[in-house]
Amino acid sequence: MRWYRKVAKDLQKQEDKYHCALPKSKQSVCAGKRFLLLQQMAKDAGYPDTGLAAAGFQGVKLTGMAEATGAFPEAERPPVMSEKDVMKAAKWSRRAAMGKCVSSGDAAADKELWENAVLERDKGWLSGPFSEEELSSRLEPLWTASSRFPVRQGDKLRCIDNLSGSFVNAAFGSSEKLDLGGIDQLAGLVKALIGGVLDNRDVVLTLSTGVVLRGVLHCSFSIQEARDICGRTLGLESAYRQLFTASCSAWASVIVVFCPESGKPELFCLEALPFGATAAVYGFNRMARAIWFIGVTMLGLLWTIFYDDFPHVDHVVSSSESQFKMQRP
Template sequence: MLYVFELAWGVPHEPEKFVQEAVTAGHPSQYESFLPKILHQALEAHKALSDAELVKLRLKWVKKWTERSQTLELRASERDLKASLPQHAKTILKDKKIALWKEMLEDLQYEDMGVVDELVEGTKLLGEVPLTNVFPQHFKPAEFSVEDAKQESQTLREVVLKKTRSSGDRDLDAEVFEKTIEEVSKGWLAGPMELSSLPEPSLIGRRFGLKQGPKTRLIDDLTVGGQNGTVQSNESPKPQGPDVIAAILIGLMKVLPGESVEGRAYDLKSAYKQLAICESDLWAAFVSCFNPKTKSPSIFQLKAVPFGATRAVYWFLRVVRSIWYIGVVGLKLPWSCFFDDFVVFSKQGMVKSTDAAVTALFRLIGWKFAEEGEKCQQFSSEVSALGIKVCLKDFSRGKVYFDNTEKRKQDLSDLIQETLKSKNVTQKEGQVLRGKLQFADSQVYGRLSKLCLAEVSKLCASGGKALDGQAEMALKRFLGFLSSGKPRVLSCHTDRPFFLFTDACFEPTSPFWACGLGGVLVNDQGILLEFFSCSLSDEEMKKLGSESKKSIIFEAELLALIVAMYRWSSVLKSASCVCYIDNNAVRDVAISGRARNAAGIHLLERLLQVEMRLGVNAWFCRVASESNIADYPSRNDLRLFNAVRQVEVKPLIRQILKGFG
């Protein structure tokens, strides 16, 4: 066996040079990085154009395509295209203006014109996902081939039919079956049918109901039926979640300073059901649903795209991305697309224009969206979508707030309390709980809640079991964070990070400077704003463990970081910050939120608490000691800081160490 070793050699930057390189690198998770280029260009149009010019641009675009849709030529193209479709697709796609949609995409030079061909052909359920080059590359292999699924189809069907049984809730069983029959009347399903009438080979998925608050969502599990196992992909489509919404709002605050902005979410109705399954994959598009009347499985054939098929997710995201693209490029809409939710923002005085533009686009290409009922929102200073609440009341003052919706908080609270009451969690239940906690946690600042989340993850990794003391305490803590955690605050300065450099020295034989702390605050222009330099007293060193340990350099380095966060809390509040540390152990503890010894645990709690209180988006990095500009003040060497303001931190150190020992 051949072993290859690679060594990298380099000369560390001088501290001043490293500071400039750090500023150039910036913050790794700046919101601007989540903003697609074309969306950035649309935001710039809001800065360059007056309200009247933007209204005129949108009216001209809508007029152009409305007139084009009414031409005899395009009507004939649409008629011929629909005539070529299979009968089930004609029913499902009858309202779609496919020819018009195609021309819009061509006119706007969309890079993925294959999306039109796949819509006409229909959504495949099996096999390799086509490469689109519009999503990030990520290879995910199939578990087995389509041919393997065909050969094992009889065994797979038997497994599914055995698993098709009552949920234990009579009302839920009745509702699921009733909704299934309704889908048959809409042309989304065919059946019920006898097992003997199915073609050979054929694959069957399992249909069941999932309670989501007062509503029930129908899930077609095509994993148990074998369909999803045949799917192979080379890309990972990413829906535009809260980070993209945040990036849009930060961008709008920059181009529309002092303006009032409102937002609205547009929800596509039965979104997946607006697309048809490819005729060649209908043999694998059967589902088994428990029939509460016969107390046995009933079999149906899917015609519209199911919620539960892996390839359906890839395909749906591909389609809605094309619609999003038209809105951004053609109508200059500052909007995002997360599956079937389109979230758009508008100046208060432009709300009618924005609403008219979105409505016109959906109607022109034949996509149904909620125009009444609870999912039909109006433009407002508070937008709810994806389980989050975006508050725009202070937009004109340069601030927006992200929080979990009250419904999400209540649902999660109920789920956690049920888990605590049962004292036992299966692996599947644990995975569901973890997923919901993760999404809710992302809207709450700080990482104290993430430590709780880690305990739930450990529970899942163990395969599910009775709650131990740590997991129970973690869930109880999360309940508290869910209700008291501060919303995420964003401003137009959020993407202008600060840089903290901290260091400590420990030389116990030195009579005047046995343990020194140093910290330097740098802005996004590379300017050294302030620094601190101090030595710990014997009493303070004792609190860090100097009497029982040979070295307290780890504790001192961690303390220096905490002191820096406390001292510069006024500028770090709701900001991004990159913390450069030359001690690997401190960096690792700051990232993981875990420490071993008593002093480390106590200090770490202080770090997490101040991080949560400030709402700071912190990133922790390693800097070589030779390049760390904070190394100088930690050793009382102030030669580089003649023109930099020194700040006092001794009272803060006493405050932080209060209760130690």
């Protein structure tokens, strides 16, 4: 960590240069993020994606083919619509999105949805509101509009941006498949930790390739300590809002939000990634996979990854140290 603090210091002038070159509307989204440092750590760890820093500073394109990273399995899934087709339909899809932008029927949800939009605007994640004329002047006339609607999950309200309704998601494609670690991967890790230590202090681990690793439990561990594990989850706050939409996707980045105060739809521009765009899922997981890989290979963290959550297990006797490390990768 001391070494990478030095690397971070050496790279800071260049990081600042790239940040200052960004449009002002994007600077607040990625303020303080060290994409060059992430790229250097990924390179040192042997991670195959060499475009992390470029992706961080250029933003995520909402349409077109996503860049291949080499970090996920190959699986061709081309767009089903072209950008040109989405633009041709924009006049009608825009009218539909604005026409359907009415109260959800839940006054409290409408109020919270609007307040969230205002809060995101104040944080720099959205810009606006704008009139249609202002947007046509800023973005040219073929811009799309996607509706934002509320979904309540327990005591939390999620703001969903429906980029499928505006056909933006249909214009996105990728050459890779996201293989995210779920509960099975976490259960396999726990099983390996507990079951790999035998009563005679031998340690036996069978890899997915069939290769068997054998060793002897370190003398600093008792068998009970080696089998006594704990778990926690590191969840990234407002994860998708940590990256921004590419400037070339501005035409596809307009959302419609119902304003309960006026009873009318209001138009905002997405500056940070929307929750509801297929491209945002790929763009965010590209960065998250790199963080996971660095944690495993360089920091020895026993963790998995599922979107913006990093489930983490460890031996109780070393859990404090590993928690310190997992919060500072």
